[in-house]
Amino acid sequence: MAFWDSGKHKKNDVSCNNCHSLHGTPGLGSTIALKTSAPPISPYVTTVRQLEHETCNTCHKDKRAQIMKPSHHPIIEGKVKCSDCHNPHGALSQSMIKTEVPNDLCLSCHTDKRGPWIHEHPPVAESCLTCHTPHGSNHNRLLVMKPPQLCQECHRVSAASTGGHTATFVDGRSIRDATSASSVTTRFQASGCVNCHRQIHGSNAASSGWGNAFVR
Amino acid sequence: MKTKLKLIPILVANLFAVTAASAADGGFVWSGEVGVGLRGTNVDGDARNVGAGLRAVPSGPIVNPPTTTDEAKFNEFRDLERSGLIGTIDIKGRGDNSYVDFFGENIARDDQYLNAQGGQYGVFKYRLYNDKMTHNLSWNALTPFAGAGSSNLTYAGTWDATGSAAALIDSHNNPATWNLFDTSLKRNNYGGYFELSNNSPWYIRFDANEVTTKGIRPMGSPFTNSSGNGPIDLPTPVDYKTRNLSFEGGYASKRGLINVSVLRSSFNNSIDHLSWMDPKWSTGTSYGTAVNLLPPISVQEKVGVNGTLRQLPLSSTLSGRVSYSQLTNSIGLSGLGYVTNLNDATPSSSTTSPSSSQFDGKIVTSNASLSLTSNPAKNLDTRLYWNWYDRRNDSTPISYAAGTGSPTVIAALPAGQPFNYRKGNAGLDLGYRIDAAHKLGGGIERKEVIRTVGTAPLQEPVSTNDNTYYLEYKNTALDILNGRLKYERINRASGDYGASAATSTVINPGFSTAMDTANFHQDRFKLMLDSNPAPLLDLGFQAIYKTTDYHGRPYGIQRDKRQEYDLSVSYGDPSKFRVTAFVDWEIVNAEDNWYVGTFGAATSATDFDVRTSQHSTNKLFGLGADWPVASRFTLNGSYIYSKTDGAVDFTHTSTATTGALFYQGGLIPFNTDNTTKHAVNLKGKYTVDKNWAVTGGYAFERYNYRDDQMNGFNGYYAYYAPASATNSAILSGAFQNPSYKAHIFYLMANYKFQ
Numbered sequence: 001m002a003f004w005d006s007g008k009h010k011k012n013d014v015s016c017n018n019c020h021s022l023h024g025t026p027g028l029g030s031t032i033a034l035k036t037s038a039p040p041i042s043p044y045v046t047t048v049r050q051l052e053h054e055t056c057n058t059c060h061k062d063k064r065a066q067i068m069k070p071s072h073h074p075i076i077e078g079k080v081k082c083s084d085c086h087n088p089h090g091a092l093s094q095s096m097i098k099t100e101v102p103n104d105l106c107l108s109c110h111t112d113k114r115g116p117w118i119h120e121h122p123p124v125a126e127s128c129l130t131c132h133t134p135h136g137s138n139h140n141r142l143l144v145m146k147p148p149q150l151c152q153e154c155h156r157v158s159a160a161s162t163g164g165h166t167a168t169f170v171d172g173r174s175i176r177d178a179t180s181a182s183s184v185t186t187r188f189q190a191s192g193c194v195n196c197h198r199q200i201h202g203s204n205a206a207s208s209g210w211g212n213a214f215v216r
Numbered sequence: 217m218k219t220k221l222k223l224i225p226i227l228v229a230n231l232f233a234v235t236a237a238s239a240a241d242g243g244f245v246w247s248g249e250v251g252v253g254l255r256g257t258n259v260d261g262d263a264r265n266v267g268a269g270l271r272a273v274p275s276g277p278i279v280n281p282p283t284t285t286d287e288a289k290f291n292e293f294r295d296l297e298r299s300g301l302i303g304t305i306d307i308k309g310r311g312d313n314s315y316v317d318f319f320g321e322n323i324a325r326d327d328q329y330l331n332a333q334g335g336q337y338g339v340f341k342y343r344l345y346n347d348k349m350t351h352n353l354s355w356n357a358l359t360p361f362a363g364a365g366s367s368n369l370t371y372a373g374t375w376d377a378t379g380s381a382a383a384l385i386d387s388h389n390n391p392a393t394w395n396l397f398d399t400s401l402k403r404n405n406y407g408g409y410f411e412l413s414n415n416s417p418w419y420i421r422f423d424a425n426e427v428t429t430k431g432i433r434p435m436g437s438p439f440t441n442s443s444g445n446g447p448i449d450l451p452t453p454v455d456y457k458t459r460n461l462s463f464e465g466g467y468a469s470k471r472g473l474i475n476v477s478v479l480r481s482s483f484n485n486s487i488d489h490l491s492w493m494d495p496k497w498s499t500g501t502s503y504g505t506a507v508n509l510l511p512p513i514s515v516q517e518k519v520g521v522n523g524t525l526r527q528l529p530l531s532s533t534l535s536g537r538v539s540y541s542q543l544t545n546s547i548g549l550s551g552l553g554y555v556t557n558l559n560d561a562t563p564s565s566s567t568t569s570p571s572s573s574q575f576d577g578k579i580v581t582s583n584a585s586l587s588l589t590s591n592p593a594k595n596l597d598t599r600l601y602w603n604w605y606d607r608r609n610d611s612t613p614i615s616y617a618a619g620t621g622s623p624t625v626i627a628a629l630p631a632g633q634p635f636n637y638r639k640g641n642a643g644l645d646l647g648y649r650i651d652a653a654h655k656l657g658g659g660i661e662r663k664e665v666i667r668t669v670g671t672a673p674l675q676e677p678v679s680t681n682d683n684t685y686y687l688e689y690k691n692t693a694l695d696i697l698n699g700r701l702k703y704e705r706i707n708r709a710s711g712d713y714g715a716s717a718a719t720s721t722v723i724n725p726g727f728s729t730a731m732d733t734a735n736f737h738q739d740r741f742k743l744m745l746d747s748n749p750a751p752l753l754d755l756g757f758q759a760i761y762k763t764t765d766y767h768g769r770p771y772g773i774q775r776d777k778r779q780e781y782d783l784s785v786s787y788g789d790p791s792k793f794r795v796t797a798f799v800d801w802e803i804v805n806a807e808d809n810w811y812v813g814t815f816g817a818a819t820s821a822t823d824f825d826v827r828t829s830q831h832s833t834n835k836l837f838g839l840g841a842d843w844p845v846a847s848r849f850t851l852n853g854s855y856i857y858s859k860t861d862g863a864v865d866f867t868h869t870s871t872a873t874t875g876a877l878f879y880q881g882g883l884i885p886f887n888t889d890n891t892t893k894h895a896v897n898l899k900g901k902y903t904v905d906k907n908w909a910v911t912g913g914y915a916f917e918r919y920n921y922r923d924d925q926m927n928g929f930n931g932y933y934a935y936y937a938p939a940s941a942t943n944s945a946i947l948s949g950a951f952q953n954p955s956y957k958a959h960i961f962y963l964m965a966n967y968k969f970q
Binding site for chain 2: 149195206
């Protein structure tokens with residue numbers, strides 16, 4: 001409770017009994033009883049433990065919709081809790097996250113993405129949230145937008161002046177079907193640009209391996 | 217498995233140890249519940265390529281890869297693959313002075329969870345745990361390689377790399393003969409903590425855990441070193457281990473708190489590169505060796521000090537934090553992937569020499585934060601805050617000489633550009649309670665981000681300034697309705713590009729800006745309502761409307777509009793019947809402007825603007841009920857329907873309607889991320905007596921996925937980039953169609969004791 005006074009919950013008049021059932025019985029595997037809206041609405045999960053998000057979603061209704069999107073952290077499955085990332089009892093950081101900035105939080109689990117790299121991708125170094133949304137997304141890999149559109153928000157790949165990727169503006173003509181005489185461009189399919197630029201979080205490959213273009 | 221075998225005795229020993237320690241603890245009472253049962257699942261994954269024959273090359277024969285199914289999505293974070301025994305154990309011991317808890321579920325499964333914790337009230341507490349997680353990404357993907365999961369992918373035979381129809385006679389170009397592999401990760405986290413305070417304001421705490429992640433993940437890569445040669449999907453081995461050790465010690469009282477924390481986190485990857493035979497770089501008699509580097513090892517060390525001082529004048533509380541961390545690694549650059557072309561039949565023939573034989577990576581971050589909350593006047597509360605964060609890259613700059621030998625395709629590359637940034641924000645929140653039922657709030661914040669790189673033009677603005685203002689009003693005057701309305705405005709101004717960037721045709725801020733730094737005005741409205749219009753009836757509603765207008769740039773993102781509506785209804789008496797329902801609806805629209813052709817040229821058939829319109833929706837409906845049918849029998853269940861849609865549409869200003877850039881006269885819209893899911897979850901519980909209960913359940917799930925971008929993402933075919941079919945693409949089909957239909961049945965007997 002060190003930073004309770006600085007947190008948003010205190011500011012918004014949230015009190016202990018808004019979340020805690022002071023005289024309730026803790027659920028299986030729990031030492032504290034949390035309040036939830038009942039009856040719960042959930043797909044089948046393999047845990048019988050009390051799920052924290054059911055308490056948080058009582059107020060944060062938009063997060064309820066997000067964590068049930070096709071791409072999500074395993075929150076509804078009980079493997080990630082809201083309090084793994086946020087401190088509901090107050091924090092100095094924005095959104096009451098447990099670390100100073102979002103990247104420090106994301107990289108505490110996704111340690112394989114933290115580098116250091118010879119070739120850095122600046123938006124990655126600055127904020128994971130430029131490309132990813134943490135609670136849930138319609139798009140694979142919790143992306144805020146689907147490639148290639150996401151990449152094109154910064155990289156104008158169709159410009160002749162950018163070299164290399166000339167005239168590869170991707171639209172629906174790239175869709176492959178059994179009757180089309182055209183083959184598909186894999187700059188459109190699936191992960192789009194990331195089909196080749198897979199080391200998008202950073203690379204230590206030699207320049208000859210196009211590490212600076214995040215392909216190796 | 218070894219971990220599990222080691223950990224279970226430790227966790228069980230914990231129970232006995234605490235039992236012994238609690239022998240003198242008067243009134244120690246055990247309670248708990250043990251459940252054992254059976255679970256059966258039946259899942260049918262949809263086929264990947266139903267009705268979608270693959271054309272080997274334009275006008276070439278259609279080849280159908282083997283029809284495989286993918287049931288990974290059903291098992292994404294749940295180990296439901298294996299039917300059989302399931303069980304839970306929950307034991308709690310409570311004494312006057314001490315307590316102990318043990319909980320376990322999904323034992324010996326990939327989502328096993330074991331937890332033991334206990335302590336003596338006010339003196340010490342501890343916890344030991346093991347939390348396993350499975351992350352099934354996609355099953356039954358295809359690869360022409362042997363050795364999926366290892367660090368070396370090989371072919372057994374020869375490869376015709378021409379991409380011609382004749383190549384299909386080669387078995388390695390025929391997906392029907394390829395190997396299957398699953399992309400799946402198993403994560404195993406075990407650790408614990410011990411905290412000692414000994415009934416004093418002082419405390420110390422030690423935390424330790426180790427996380428291992430093993431499996432295969434998909435990784436794409438271009439043939440040779442150019443995406444113009446087409447891509448290939450590679451099954452990539454994962455064998456990570458992260459160890460975290462931390463210490464925290466401090467002093468806590470009602471007046472305040474201060475603590476010091478130290479963290480050491482090491483990341484190890486036992487497979488640092490993936491080698492694979494690259495047919496596009498063959499000599500005709502042998503394949504070139506391609507190398508893709510895998511995540512590097514690293515060590516993070518961090519120290520922080522937190523403090524809070526309460527009961528200051530004006531009922532103030534001052535809180536602060538400072539922290540410093542460094543992330544380091546050291547990598548010798550003599551290995552294959554660090555100096556060579558990465559794709560070469562004779563790798564030594566195309567070496568680009570790095571400027572140093574070793575890369576010493578070092579990222580340093582520093583943070584300072586302050587927050588002062590006060591009540592300077594009756595009914596007025598304030599919060600003044602300031603945060604500062606600095607991220608500096610002190611890694612060894614590595615430059616490369618031009619490639620030598622043959623083929624020499626690589627030009628010299630100047631030193632890697634270390635990226636640094638500094639972020640500071642400061643703000644003031646005000647809240648004024650007009651009376652017991654009305655509260656007004658408002659605030660301002662200014663945030664500045666300053667970025668620097670080495671010698672290259674910065675591809676983002678040097679600085680970005682955000683000014684945020686908000687107002688909110690909360691009303692609890694009505695017995696049956698509470699409400700809160702908030703409006704927030706953010707103005708972002710970016711500028712100060714590097715001089716060379718401003719004139720570069722590649723990076724021209726006058727025409728385009730990275731989306732995360734583009735200038736914008738953003739308006740956000742949020743309304744929250746809670747109502748109890750009748751006994752046993754609760755209603756909740758939330759609406760968020762956010763528009764972001766980007767300005768000052770003719771190209772790049774122009775507009776983003778988001779709407780979210782969430783409604784909840786709950787009615788019922790817990791002793792009789794309760795029902796809850798919710799509806800969530802989200803709509804997102806974004807517009808971007810781009811150009812095709814020569815930058816800055818007059819509009820023509822080949823030089824023109826394109827407007828992209830992106831649209832996505834998410835609809836969610838849930839219904840749940842519980843019903844105590846009889847004194848010993850309860851039923852509960854829920855149904856969830858969710859649907860996502862997405863589409864991308866185009867308009868353009870080209871004077872032409874035919875040609876290489878157009879197909880049937882225009883740019884063709886496409887649909888993405890169209891999914892539908894139905895999930896039914898029913899459970900009945902019969903209480904036999906005060907000790908025994910029987911629980912049975914049935915769940916049904918149907919998930920449908922359709923995405924134009926995944927059509928044909930499977931097999932071998934000519935690569936179109938652009939209008940050229942001389943190259944090849946080898947695609948695994950991973951994620952192509954995760955649709956499934958599944959039934960789950962389970963029956964459990966639970967014994968409760970106290």
